[in-house]
Amino acid sequence: MSLPSERTFPRPDPSLMERAHTALVAVLSAGQVRRDAPTLESYARDESDSGVYPPDLVVFPEDTAQVSAVFRTCQALGVPFTPCGARSGKSGGSLPLRGGVAVSLERMNRILSVSVEDLTAVAQPGVITGDFMKAVEAQGLFYPPDPNSWEFCTLGGNVAENAGGPRALKYGVTRDYIIGLEWVLPSGEVLRVGRRTLKGVAGYDLVGLFVGSEGTLGVATEITVQLVPRPRYVKTALVVFDSVYAAAHAITAVLTAGILPRTLELLDDTALHAVRHRGFPFPEGAGAAVIAEVDGNVEEGLFAELTQLGEICEREGAREVLVAQDESQRERLWTARRLVSPALRALKPHKISEDIAVPRSRIPDIIRALKDMGEELGLLVATYGHAGDGNLHANLLYDGPHQRALVEKGIQRMLELTVAMGGTITGEHGVGHAKREYLAMEQAEGVLALQRRLKEFFDPSGLLNPEKIFPAPKWP
Numbered sequence: 001m002s003l004p005s006e007r008t009f010p011r012p013d014p015s016l017m018e019r020a021h022t023a024l025v026a027v028l029s030a031g032q033v034r035r036d037a038p039t040l041e042s043y044a045r046d047e048s049d050s051g052v053y054p055p056d057l058v059v060f061p062e063d064t065a066q067v068s069a070v071f072r073t074c075q076a077l078g079v080p081f082t083p084c085g086a087r088s089g090k091s092g093g094s095l096p097l098r099g100g101v102a103v104s105l106e107r108m109n110r111i112l113s114v115s116v117e118d119l120t121a122v123a124q125p126g127v128i129t130g131d132f133m134k135a136v137e138a139q140g141l142f143y144p145p146d147p148n149s150w151e152f153c154t155l156g157g158n159v160a161e162n163a164g165g166p167r168a169l170k171y172g173v174t175r176d177y178i179i180g181l182e183w184v185l186p187s188g189e190v191l192r193v194g195r196r197t198l199k200g201v202a203g204y205d206l207v208g209l210f211v212g213s214e215g216t217l218g219v220a221t222e223i224t225v226q227l228v229p230r231p232r233y234v235k236t237a238l239v240v241f242d243s244v245y246a247a248a249h250a251i252t253a254v255l256t257a258g259i260l261p262r263t264l265e266l267l268d269d270t271a272l273h274a275v276r277h278r279g280f281p282f283p284e285g286a287g288a289a290v291i292a293e294v295d296g297n298v299e300e301g302l303f304a305e306l307t308q309l310g311e312i313c314e315r316e317g318a319r320e321v322l323v324a325q326d327e328s329q330r331e332r333l334w335t336a337r338r339l340v341s342p343a344l345r346a347l348k349p350h351k352i353s354e355d356i357a358v359p360r361s362r363i364p365d366i367i368r369a370l371k372d373m374g375e376e377l378g379l380l381v382a383t384y385g386h387a388g389d390g391n392l393h394a395n396l397l398y399d400g401p402h403q404r405a406l407v408e409k410g411i412q413r414m415l416e417l418t419v420a421m422g423g424t425i426t427g428e429h430g431v432g433h434a435k436r437e438y439l440a441m442e443q444a445e446g447v448l449a450l451q452r453r454l455k456e457f458f459d460p461s462g463l464l465n466p467e468k469i470f471p472a473p474k475w476p
């Protein structure tokens with residue numbers, strides 16, 4: 001991700017926004033259009049450190065017709081508009097960079113149906129992901145995608161970003177579970193795309209295109225989700241290593257041994273240190289730890305898998321394999337894991353969070369390369385995350401603006417190393433605003449041009465979520 005920038009973008013004229021306010025109050029209601037300072041401030045940022053960009057107005061549509069009316073109104077007036085969910089994104093995808101209207105989907109927060117017979121559910125975009133998980137689990141079903149912000153992020157945001165999470169190792173990411181969408185195009189036209197069946201190949205895969213389009217091609221107003229049966233048992237172990245290299249080799253050894261855990265999450269020494277500071281008693285002096293979790297319907301089989309996994313890790317130098325004895329121990333491990341990102345902030349005044357992914361055979365190589373790079377540049381690099389699927393969050397920690405050039409160099413170097421290993425500059429957080437200047441490192445000009453043409457086709461005015469992924473095609 002790029003450093004917080006002081007870059008400014010053209011913003012709509014105040015008199016135009018005055019007209020937009022009047023027009024939007026007319027199509028919604030006064031209580032659904034806000035422009036008080038605290039509201040504008042709270043929609044000005046996300047979790048990306050990309051900067052602070054307040055919208056001029058925030059609107060809260062309550063149904064699809066209202067979303068469509070907001071889009072049409074913005075188009076008619078030539079006002080930029082940017083959809084947003086819980087603002088938990090890590091790439092600046094929902095920042096209203098050119099001001100204008102932030103379109104919050106948070107009031108569209110109902111689970112419309114859960115079908116045990118079809119293993120599907122239909123939900124609105126503002127549903128909190130964790131609430132959705134719990135609702136389907138209560139009916140014996142399972143929604144696997146588990147971004148670490150699941151307690152507060154929304155399904156609509158997950159769709160926009162194609163969110164991943166620890167369980168992607170076994171179960172895949174959001175796109176693998178979305179089979180149908182009600183979708184509002186930038187023009188305000190409403191389409192239903194996809195299907196309600198498990199299989200279906202009619203026409204182009206527009207659902208696949210829209211999921212992960214980062215709020216640049218329209219917005220989901222209804223989401224049809226494919227579910228799986230809830231696994232009856234889950235077993236979790238914390239595997240402790242002396243070094244992050246041993247942990248990396250153990251992860252690749254497990255992946256080639258015929259076991260598919262649902263998570264293999266890595267925490268390096270800096271990540272462990274940060275979390276230990278928050279009261280989690282990870283063993284002192286540990287160089288790294290892996291949270292391995294398996295699930296299934298046969299409890300004995302899971303113990304056998306964890307035992308095999310532990311033996312492989314011990315062969316690779318694991319110091320200890322600690323199996324969670326009950327749900328509360330297991331939950332404590334995951335709470336610690338979810339705390340890594342915020343806890344790292346306490347170690348240094350500034351943190352830049354990266355989201356690279358490499359082919360899994362290259363996990364030990366990238367980990368070594370990142371450590372070498374940190375030492376060479378004199379930067380503290382914490383490496384943690386979804387190592388089992390090759391997706392690592394390498395966080396650069398630094399003291400202040402005087403180290404900016406160094407950090408820029410670190411980011412550039414890290415992404416070059418990643419791409420050279422056949423990897424990608426973003427595994428799950430998206431390009432958004434934070435990474436758009438790096439996209440060309442990974443994708444050829446022809447591929448970028450094709451995507452720009454798609455954006456222009458769907459959004460010829462360029463008013464929807466401008467300045468994301470690549471520069472907006474036009475400014476009216």
Ligand SMILES: O=C(O)CC[C@@H](O)C(=O)O
Nearest residue numbers: 148341353354385393395
């Ligand atoms: O902040 C980060 O670097 C990662 C956030 C999140 O994706 C995680 O896996 O904890």
Ligand SMILES: [Zn+2]
Nearest residue numbers: 148165385393
């Ligand atoms: Zn993550």
